[in-house]
Amino acid sequence: MIETSGLRKSFQTGRRRKSTDVEAVAGLDLTVAEGEIFGFLGPNGAGKTTTLRMLATLLRPDAGDAVIAGADLRTQQAQVRRSIGYIAQGGGTWDDVTAREELVMQARMHGIGKAEAQSRAVAALDAFDLTEYADRNCRTYSGGQRRRVDIALGVIHRPKVLFLDEPTSGLDPQSRSHMWDEIRRLRSEGMTVFLTTHYLDEADALCDRIAIIDGGGIVAEGTPTALKRSIAGEVVTVGVADAGAAEKASGVLAEQECVRSAEVREDGGLRLSVDAGETAMPQIMRALADAGIELATIELHRPTLDDVFLTKTGRSLRES
Amino acid sequence: MKTLRDTWLVFQRHMLLMVRSPLSIVLGVAQPVVYLALFAPLLKPALASMGAGSMTDAYRIYVPGMLVALALGGGLYVGFGLLAELGSGVIERARVTPISRVALLLGRALRDVVTLVIQAGIIIVLSMPLGLFVRIPDLLLAYVLLALITLSSASISYGIALKVSSPDVLGQLVNNLAQPLMLLSGTLLPLALAPLWLRRASDWNPFSWAVVGMRSLFAGHTGDAAVWQSIALMATLAVLALTWSARLFARSVR
Numbered sequence: 274m275i276e277t278s279g280l281r282k283s284f285q286t287g288r289r290r291k292s293t294d295v296e297a298v299a300g301l302d303l304t305v306a307e308g309e310i311f312g313f314l315g316p317n318g319a320g321k322t323t324t325l326r327m328l329a330t331l332l333r334p335d336a337g338d339a340v341i342a343g344a345d346l347r348t349q350q351a352q353v354r355r356s357i358g359y360i361a362q363g364g365g366t367w368d369d370v371t372a373r374e375e376l377v378m379q380a381r382m383h384g385i386g387k388a389e390a391q392s393r394a395v396a397a398l399d400a401f402d403l404t405e406y407a408d409r410n411c412r413t414y415s416g417g418q419r420r421r422v423d424i425a426l427g428v429i430h431r432p433k434v435l436f437l438d439e440p441t442s443g444l445d446p447q448s449r450s451h452m453w454d455e456i457r458r459l460r461s462e463g464m465t466v467f468l469t470t471h472y473l474d475e476a477d478a479l480c481d482r483i484a485i486i487d488g489g490g491i492v493a494e495g496t497p498t499a500l501k502r503s504i505a506g507e508v509v510t511v512g513v514a515d516a517g518a519a520e521k522a523s524g525v526l527a528e529q530e531c532v533r534s535a536e537v538r539e540d541g542g543l544r545l546s547v548d549a550g551e552t553a554m555p556q557i558m559r560a561l562a563d564a565g566i567e568l569a570t571i572e573l574h575r576p577t578l579d580d581v582f583l584t585k586t587g588r589s590l591r592e593s
Numbered sequence: 594m595k596t597l598r599d600t601w602l603v604f605q606r607h608m609l610l611m612v613r614s615p616l617s618i619v620l621g622v623a624q625p626v627v628y629l630a631l632f633a634p635l636l637k638p639a640l641a642s643m644g645a646g647s648m649t650d651a652y653r654i655y656v657p658g659m660l661v662a663l664a665l666g667g668g669l670y671v672g673f674g675l676l677a678e679l680g681s682g683v684i685e686r687a688r689v690t691p692i693s694r695v696a697l698l699l700g701r702a703l704r705d706v707v708t709l710v711i712q713a714g715i716i717i718v719l720s721m722p723l724g725l726f727v728r729i730p731d732l733l734l735a736y737v738l739l740a741l742i743t744l745s746s747a748s749i750s751y752g753i754a755l756k757v758s759s760p761d762v763l764g765q766l767v768n769n770l771a772q773p774l775m776l777l778s779g780t781l782l783p784l785a786l787a788p789l790w791l792r793r794a795s796d797w798n799p800f801s802w803a804v805v806g807m808r809s810l811f812a813g814h815t816g817d818a819a820v821w822q823s824i825a826l827m828a829t830l831a832v833l834a835l836t837w838s839a840r841l842f843a844r845s846v847r
Contacts, residue, residue: 329689351691359689365682369613370606381602382690384595410613426686 279337312480358427368412417448603700649724668746672754741827752838
């Protein structure tokens with residue numbers, strides 16, 4: 274649905290003479306499949322918004338190509354615009370206009386006739402749970418309501434691809450999960466969703482596939498689960514009741530198929546690197562019981578996306 | 594055809610916004626009304642040089658000039674609204690749709706014309722008891738002239754706003770542009786009092802011609818050459834300014 278190759282954009286900073294080119298996006302190759310929720314995860318300034326704005330026809334790329342819903346980004350802008358919806362981070366509604374009026378206007382800007390625009394507005398208000406506030410001015414809306422209006426505006430023309438820039442930035446937890454539900458609903462209706470986020474949990478819970486972007490380039494790409502497994506697999510720590518048996522236990526467990534490596538830590542516990550923790554744990558317990566070693570504790574540590582980010586970039590996403 | 598439809602759409606939206614907050618129209622005429630009440634009486638002796646023997650005559654000379662100043666000054670400030678909309682994201686939202694780029698600008702400029710028509714109406718009605726008199730055909734021509742001036746000044750303001758993209762710089766620039774243009778068009782003080790070099794300079798100011806044309810209309814001299822000259826000049830200026838800013842707009846918002 275989206276395919277880019279070598280997408281590149283730099284900006285000039287500083288005064289005319291001393292201006293330097295800062296590469297915001299440095300040669301981006303990515304593919305997003307139809308019906309996917311694709312997440313762009315990265316710290317502020319990583320080039321997420323710049324990429325999104327390029328794909329949404331708002332910025333002209335310096336180099337590279339992209340095809341969106343079968344239309345070439347460079348030569349068929351009008352066609353691209355017909356098949357995409359774009360929702361900026363800050364949204365964009367007039368304060369003194371109601372949600373209904375905004376929705377009708379947005380549909381009309383897409384070339385839809387008046388009667389059809391009005392019926393679509395009614396349907397959108399209903400779908401996004403906005404009917405109650407439909408005829409109140411946008412300035413009176415809460416953050417979550419406003420964001421739902423933004424999304425309703427972005428999909429009024431039923432686009433094939435929806436671009437969302439930081440869809441839940443600044444929302445309270447309840448509005449956030451409400452928003453996730455809306456995004457999943459749109460996907461279930463067949464829309465391809467491309468979103469940016471700097472929230473690890475959002476990328477993890479909402480996205481089918483993510484690309485981690487840093488310094489204008491993709492550093493890792495895959496499903497959240499695969500990404501987390503790719504860095505170190507999962508870690509199971511085991512404590513045995515008799516500290517003297519630790520070495521023996523380590524030998525037994527290292528022979529198990531599901532265990533990649535086993536080591537005895539200084540505190541007498543065992544650290545096991547495994548591929549899939551949820552299936553490895555019963556096998557570990559069984560192996561220890563068979564060897565007559567009494568188990569005291571067992572714990573599964575799953576790497577987070579932050580661990581992935583840390584491994585790939587050398588710093589934590591929370592710090593940057 | 595699509596451009597016309599889209600322009601109408603943008604125009605409707607801005608009219609709706611205007612109706613929702615009509616205060617800006619009223620505030621826009623506050624200054625001219627104050628001028629009308631407090632400044633014009635001072636001018637009777639000065640306007641005597643232009644044939645004003647009475648207060649009534651003074652108003653007939655002063656009000657048309659002030660209407661031009663209103664169209665010029667009011668129009669030059671509309672760029673602030675555009676900057677606010679660029680900042681709020683509503684223009685970006687429009688940009689991702691296939692709506693005509695020229696329409697986004699033209700629809701706004703037409704709203705500015707309507708604002709001015711209402712404001713000018715208020716001033717003219719308020720001036721009637723003071724002795725202002727104008728025939729309907731002349732009034733209609735005066736409105737054509739005012740509309741053209743507004744289209745020019747509003748387009749120039751939008752163009753500058755897109756170039757500088759900062760309200761502070763825009764404010765300074767507009768002030769520095771509006772002051773000399775108004776002084777050199779004889780709207781506030783008559784140029785008849787000016788030394789020769791100043792009058793020569795004012796010949797190069799298109800709005801000075803507009804003031805002369807406007808005064809002829811309000812004096813009932815529809816046939817004066819100044820009338821068609823000023824309308825032709827303002828029409829040309831409006832086309833040039835609109836083309837310039839529409840191009841700039843289409844390029845910067847693509």
